Amino acid sequence: MAVVGTPVKRTEDPRLITGEAKYLEDIHLPGMVHAAILRSPHAHARITSINTAKAAAQPGVLAVFTGQDFADLPALPCAWQAGGVTNHVNTPRVLEIDKVTFTGAGIAVVIAENRYIAEDAIQLIEVDYEVLPAVVDAEKATQPGAPQLHENAPDNIVMEWECGSADGTAQALQAADVVVRQRLVNQRLIPTSMEPRGTIAQFLPATGEFTVWVTSQAPHVMRLLMTAFVFGIPETKMRVISPQIGGGFGAKIFLYPEYCLIAALSKKIGRPVKWMESRSENYVATTHGRDHITEIEVGAKQDGTITALKVHTYANLGGVLSTIAPGIPTTLYGRMLSGAYKIPHIYCHVSGVYTNTGMVDAYRGAGRPEATYVVERAVDLVAHKLGMDPVAVRRKNFVQPNDFPYDPVGILNGLKYDSGDYDKTLDRALEMVGYDRLRQEQAQARQQGRYLGIGLSSYIEICGVAPSAWIGLKGEGWGAGLWESANVRVHLTGKVVVTTGSQSHGQGHETSVAQVVADELGMPMSDVIVQHSDTLGTPFGYGTYGSRSTAVGTVAVHRSLQRIKDKAKLIGAHMLEAAPEDVVYEDGKVHVKGSPDQAKTIQEIAGAAALAYDLPAGVEPFLDDTSYYDPPNCTYPFGTHICVVEIDPETGQIDIKRYIAVDDVGKVINPMIVDGQVHGGIAQGVGQALWESAVYDDNGQLVSGSLLDYALPRADLLPSFELDRTETPSPVNPMGVKGAGETGTIAATPAVVNAVVDALSPLGVTHIDMPLTPRKIWQIIDAHSNGGD
């Protein structure tokens, strides 16, 4: 009985619901000491002196170090430098030495017997700063006279990146019947995984080996970057373990200064050292997401055909570059600006900018939410300008099923959309929401002075980011490959251990991968164990992000399973005294075609393979296979989300009355898990639209520095969501899977904003920047009622 496609309960849950799972903070090693980090209160300053004597003299304090003590270690690597342009790279140091460029940058560390003592001591460190003027706005940072952050980056420019045709787009805009211009601010967000970051490091002098536990979405990458690029030691001298991880949302992909610092300290101190981030630290020292200022021009014909899209974006990358920061607003943003539509002329120019703010890097969706926001707002702006229904404009411009593989006018740098049927998700979503009836209701509501709004978002995204040659050689600037690997080992008793280079931090890989194994090999899921997250014992992997663990990582597992089955057939045929070409593998057994009664089970075959008393000539013992899968293309999930809102005209508060999501993520392994991913994604997208916003004041202070001010979505602010799915297999991989981790976040933000703008459109509103706080909405309504009618 097939389990793929069914909502199997997660096998990882028992340890999570009982409190048995060990997250980083739960790990305690004998002799372990604790670190607390002193962080700069200033956003831009020179450090003129640091006095650590008082702190070091505290009872219980083992040592205090400053950046100078780690001057021999290089600055951290930036592994994704936007392709084809000069990246003026400046990255964090383990501890900053002379200068800080954002508030929260680490400048000293205390090691103590416990964290209470460590926190006592960091308050005693005396630092003198020469405070420098700060700039926090990416556009302002490029203006003449702006404070300069780095000598090698004039005008604070990290890079000027472009894609598409500038001339063609300019001409098409000129020829368009209508052109809409709009400035869109995609505000800065704080990922806020419920578990903050942390690390524990232990150095064993006898072997010269580090063991590093770290809250990472990519333990193999952590090891590679730390050993090869920071410590200059062989990879074999470090083992990196991601224990149970409490969510990541992108922010746990990166190599952070603290991880290198704690590893270095474990060697200096000779004891295991632990550092766990507090939420306050997390808000300043962990990467943020988004933060774009964008000007768009979109041209269209009277009939709603979109003819051109021109985009210029200032992408704020913070005071220094995080691990893959420049890749997000370029490859994953600019290249996705065609959306679900056939737009004949597209030009995108991105200015990556340093400012005196925290680092900005991938946050759930990473680039695609920003692109989708631009495209889906643009479509609604065109609809409004032409007085058309936004549904009609979408349909008019959709890439059609027979257009696939579709090349969005070259902006994907050679890749093509794999498959899709965009009308189908739109149709289903309209049906679920009862679109026509709802528009009638809206008309009635308007007559009663109520503000009811309907917002659509027909997104596509790019998942399973790989083709190593594309991301590397073809000029995207990624400094590594992006394949994934897996090992499948059928042990002597027929129990299977899968090891994968992917890393699960809530996605349920242990379940979904086991489902694939169970079906392919024809065995119960309980006979399958999936291991990940420890560089010891798992093959290399680039990590879990960009919805790539299924579309790349699980496909690697699938490949190994095919080869395991091939080998099982060889051995089974031998055991059945049949020719290999005469046998088939079915339901966990090898049998001669047409004679299912005489069969050898996979368990029998595994035993025979392991004992190796009698194997066919040339066949090695054991059922074991490792595969490395590098897909030929990315995958392109799509869908339509519809949000229905009503606004309280007295307060400007927005009530989400309904939220419909129809997604197509290709073949689905576990619908329950996919739905869960969509739910969570929607909440994050709605969070951005309505509440979340990281705000720095003009001096570079993060004034939304805690959960008292940064408004995470809460249960009572959200409705239950209405979900459905279509299933268009991806031709890119043999499983037909696409990826489901980010669709909700990508789709939801413009769906909500479009709904609110729709609600207020009778007042002449065409755009409102996020977050859509009650005050902004109230001001619009108030201005209208005071002056409008």
Place this chain on the structure above:
Amino acid sequence: MWPSAFEYQRPVSLAEALQVLSDHEDAKVLAGGHSLLPAMKLRLAEHEMLVDIGRLSELKEIITIRNGGVKIGALATHAEIAASVDVQRACPALASAAGMVGDQQVRNWGTLGGNLAHSDPASDPTTVVLACGGTIQIQSASGSRSVSADDFFIDLFTVDINPGELITSVELPDLSRHKSAYVKMAHPASRYAVVGVGVVLEMSGNTCTSARVAVGGATVKPTRAPGAESALAGSTLDEAALNAAADAVKSDIADMLIGDMNYPEDYRQEMAGVYLKRAVRAALS
């Protein structure tokens, strides 16, 4: 997340508590701890001594008193107040406000006395205690006094309590024949009141004979709104009266507004008007 060190005392009687407070002027009183500990965890509050009065059972009682009012011990929790039939009868607006504080975990352990002593401008019960005309009972080693809520709230986080003094209880009049309500707009992050309005209306038939209105959240401290009170008093609480009161409350609080980045002063001021109307409607319903 790691408070700085302090000396800890846990007196077993009120008398002992008052003596300790009298001996240690800088000592900080720890009741439920739900206002104090969050600041201490961040090391934005550092105290040399905490006096934990949490075990003083004599401060936990909620009882109906002679005049039909209710006396609430300082250590009664928000959850206990919300669930108390005595409070629901005598002062339903306070029961309802207590049910809006923070979240259920906070309501289980946060106390009315602690809430009043801390007097966060965005707290819910403080606003209602003022609207209801409560009286705060205060004791010290040298005696006791009572302060009317009208005089108790001095400024931002500043109330009429001196070193060595302790809030022991709050007395609220019998408002069972009045119409009263508390409504708030909750901040999406902190759940504090962006604006909270408490109203107590004395009715004769359809006419409001007198009104007490208090605003919190929008102001540096819980604040009476005399203009709004006169606009309501004598009216039938019709739309015109409500609008007049809403306009009046905005000027009543104009010189003591507070705001933050997403909910600045101007918005809170406007919302005080909106929520005043909502409070009156809630009281009448």
Place this chain on the structure above:
Amino acid sequence: MKVKMKVNGTMYERDVEPRMLLVHFLRDELGLTGTKIGCDTSQCGACTIHMNGRALKSCTCLAVQADGADITTIEGMAQNGDLHPMQESFWENHGLQCGYCTPGMIMTTTAFLKDHPNPTEAEIRHSLEGNMCRCTGYHNIVKAVKAVAAANAGGD
């Protein structure tokens, strides 16, 4: 300072600094690491436990305040190897993803259902105002709580 308390049915006595938070006491002194820490402003609810039968954010209580208390943590929810119905329901309804908020969610919702055996969806959502989850969008958490309430009410 000496503190003595009953945790998941076992009496413990330890000597602690007055400043030690209850959550650190449970995690670091008693090794009960199921209770999580997700913030430092008493907002997220990951550290929720039961003290004397009522839900408490254990990061907002000193260990010395809990002296003499009867405490239940997530580790004490399963009885004789049987999961608590709320644990079962979170599992069954996919009410968790990364699992970090889950112990707090389970402690809060079980306490809530004791007082509100038959809640509406709005009441369930309201009851979760002190617990944050970044993974699930709360959809399946609400579903899990509803399922337990329904099972308690109807016996099905």
Place this chain on the structure above:
Amino acid sequence: MNLSGTYTFDADQDIVWGLLMDPDVIARAMPGVDAFVPIENETDAWNAKAKINVAAVSGSYIGTIRMSEQQPPSQYRLTVNGEGQQSIIGGTVVIQLSYDADEGVTLLTWDAEANISGKLARIGQRVIKAAANMMSNRFFGNVAQQLPSSEQTQEQS
């Protein structure tokens, strides 16, 4: 962060000016100050230590206070820098005096640019402005209490 306010002293302008220039008066008027020592080799500059106790914040801060640009008896500038609890409080206040002969009072207006950095800025934004206002008013109130005749009125910004 811009802050401003006015304060009315029931006294002649010269008397008010004198009070405001008197280091002892300043030391007594600054809320929570428990040390106030002239900085060597500087004029009108002091090192101060204060126990801040406002809102939920309570702790020790050290810092400097500098007075400059005096235009007796009508205008001067105070520059304050304090540090504690991984936070930095900085501000410069321009204080102007004028005499209202009709009322017989001295009107003080203050106009400040304040910067809060570090932990306080990150966590306290909800109340920081109101707290700064309150502290300023408390300061002038405390100055006023040191008037020979102790009657004074207050207006808040």
